[in-house]
Amino acid sequence: MKNEFYNYILNLQDQITAGLEAVDGQARFREDIWERPEGGGGRTRVIENGAVFEKGGVNISAVYGKLSETMQRVFAVSEDQFFACGLSLVIHPKSPMVPTVHANWRYFELYDKNGNIIKQWFGGGQDLTPYYLFEEDAIHYHHTCKTACDKHNPAFYPIYKKQCDTYFWNAHRKEARGIGGLFFDYCQATDQMSMQQWFNFVCEVGNSFLDAYLPIVGKRKAIPYTPANRTWQEIRRGRYVEFNLVYDKGTLFGLNTNGRIESILMSLPPHVQWVYDHHPEAGSEEEKLVKVLETPRDWVE
Numbered sequence: 001m002k003n004e005f006y007n008y009i010l011n012l013q014d015q016i017t018a019g020l021e022a023v024d025g026q027a028r029f030r031e032d033i034w035e036r037p038e039g040g041g042g043r044t045r046v047i048e049n050g051a052v053f054e055k056g057g058v059n060i061s062a063v064y065g066k067l068s069e070t071m072q073r074v075f076a077v078s079e080d081q082f083f084a085c086g087l088s089l090v091i092h093p094k095s096p097m098v099p100t101v102h103a104n105w106r107y108f109e110l111y112d113k114n115g116n117i118i119k120q121w122f123g124g125g126q127d128l129t130p131y132y133l134f135e136e137d138a139i140h141y142h143h144t145c146k147t148a149c150d151k152h153n154p155a156f157y158p159i160y161k162k163q164c165d166t167y168f169w170n171a172h173r174k175e176a177r178g179i180g181g182l183f184f185d186y187c188q189a190t191d192q193m194s195m196q197q198w199f200n201f202v203c204e205v206g207n208s209f210l211d212a213y214l215p216i217v218g219k220r221k222a223i224p225y226t227p228a229n230r231t232w233q234e235i236r237r238g239r240y241v242e243f244n245l246v247y248d249k250g251t252l253f254g255l256n257t258n259g260r261i262e263s264i265l266m267s268l269p270p271h272v273q274w275v276y277d278h279h280p281e282a283g284s285e286e287e288k289l290v291k292v293l294e295t296p297r298d299w300v301e
Helices: 002-024 069-075 135-150 156-167 195-207 209-220 227-246 249-256 261-267 285-294
Strands: 030-035 040-048 053-066 081-093 100-111 117-129 180-187
Touching (some): 002 081, 002 195, 040 261, 053 261, 069 249, 117 156, 117 209, 156 180
Antiparallel strands (some): 040 053, 100 117, 117 180
């Protein structure tokens, strides 16, 4: 299973970076191959200063070895030998009219002292973080997520949509990071779903990513914007950074398994503002977005 999924994310990385380069039309991804001293490594691809994308990364990794005591407590396990692989991406567009997007699809194995698999699971998801709310974009994004889920189980979308709203929640701000999408974790074999079926589902979601995101980029990338729009984008990016550094489990896992720092923190945007006690003007497009973030909405009937 781990070889099958690793080969899948290798190919998916190629597909996604090619699609993003095509819509940008100018920038190309820089590639770094890296190794982890404790075992494993990865292939990091970063795009910067493009016509559309200011900064972004599409990274894959496969790491293995001894699980730290901290992560044993996080996973509530006593075994310490693990394997984990996945693809993680964050794309920060230049224009505030184009949303930031994040996605991650991962697979994990835990072993006993004899090297036998005692636990294995999939996790992942994808979510959208706009700076200005175009409702038709939100509907398109969620409809694409729902279509991918429905091919495997009609119950998946409402469950994983709700889990996404719950997970990407900045509790100290009492608002969502964005307009959500899907979030699922610890997807293990049951009487209803085998590991192969979970594999097929995760691949379905991964394959839907470009269909969910690229039409939105194409529609919004040429919309004119003002310096004030850009300032708002940078303020909202600050909330994005707060979530990633305070709550995000992937960041925590990377830091606690001696992951590659540059790859872990590639999710941070290059230009950010923290303005003291900032509130958008009443009735503005900025306030419209904040009201939706304070009360997550169902975008698909």
